[in-house]
Amino acid sequence: DAGVIQSPRHEVTEMGQEVTLRCKPISGHDYLFWYRQTMMRGLELLIYFNNNVPIDDSGMPEDRFSAKMPNASFSTLKIQPSEPRDSAVYFCVAGGGFMDTQYFGPGTRLTVL
Amino acid sequence: DAKTTQPPSMDCAEGRAANLPCNHSTISGNEYVYWYRQIHSQGPQYIIHGLKNNETNEMASLIITEDRKSSTLILPHATLRDTAVYYCIVASLPLSNDYKLSFGAGTTVTVRA
16 A cells, blocks of 8 residues: 555745645545644644545635545645745645544645745 | 643653653543654654553553543654654544544654664
8 A cells, every 4th residue: 555645745836826736545544634734833634524525624724725525536635826825734644444543645845935 | 722731842862761741631531542753854653542541552552541631652662763743632533523633732752872
């Protein structure tokens, strides 16, 4: 099992551009989470899905952020338009398996200039 | 808002046991204690979790007090590769819609040779 796969691993973009982060979770895990991490705010939960259905998006900072999970093997987090304060590492996480653990992907480091 | 309190940092000698404390005085009956760690530039990694009994796996041991208001993560023989930020988290089972992990600031553990 390759674990959670995220792409791209690094993204540098200019303010105002649309950014799409992608995630391929681990099969068999019913939950998918998106977190972001910054030095100032630490790890923050943005949104999570259960069986492809969004359950809690209260952590999504603004309407500029949106997330989708069209099927069990793919999810996206989109920021439109992006701003410098969105610069962070974004983690996709698979969870809810039998052992109740969460498996973090390697993260996407986003830099918005 | 994290429901746990951890010391911000601690040092440990290589080869010795590292005992990481965590206070969670407001833990409710259906909440588990989870421990994760994050090595620099990587995503958080699951270590162990428990409800009220002590738990042990190949990575660590988890000791939970009888009143469940605090716990200790024990790394039996710390190595330099154990240098990381360790997060203590309380969260409920995935069967409820409240299944999400809220990361606090954690404890930065530095293992010294």
